[in-house]
Every structure is written in C-alpha cells, then in structure tokens.
Amino acid sequence: MLVINPVSCIDCSLCESECPIEAIIPDTDDHEKMDDFIEFAEDKSELWPVLDRMHDALPDADNRAKDKEKWHLRSHDAAQTS
C-alpha cells in the first residue's frame, strides 16, 4: 500500500488519470470513508519512506485491484522498498 501526502499534494489531478485501476480519487469527493482515508494518508505519509523509483507490482496486485472492499486489509506497517 502507498499513500499520497494530502498536505503536499497540490490537487493538480494528474495522477488520477495515470492510475490504471482508478484508485486515486480527489479528497473533495463525497466518499463515505474519505475522512478515514485522509487521516490515514496524512499519518502514514509522515512515517513511511518516500517512493523515489518504480517498483514491480506485488504478486497479487491484479486480484487486489478488483477488490473494492479492502479498506479493512490496509497495513499500518511501512512497505519494504528495497
């Protein structure tokens, strides 16, 4: 899992069209879990390492992409980036 820092994001929306699974949505959307998303992203973006290069997708990425109810599976641990 990765998060976008909602404080440093300038809301240019360029990333939304680049995400192949439409996982990025504006924080102005009226989404039932938006407050939880923003709080989680703000918290973790201060703790987790910044991604500075491309990484291979995780082995189960295609299956996870189809799962729309995975909020309860979110990790509180930083991913290994090496």
Ligand code: SF4
């Ligand atoms: S590309 Fe996405 S994350 Fe980066 S500033 Fe624009 S909206 Fe924010």
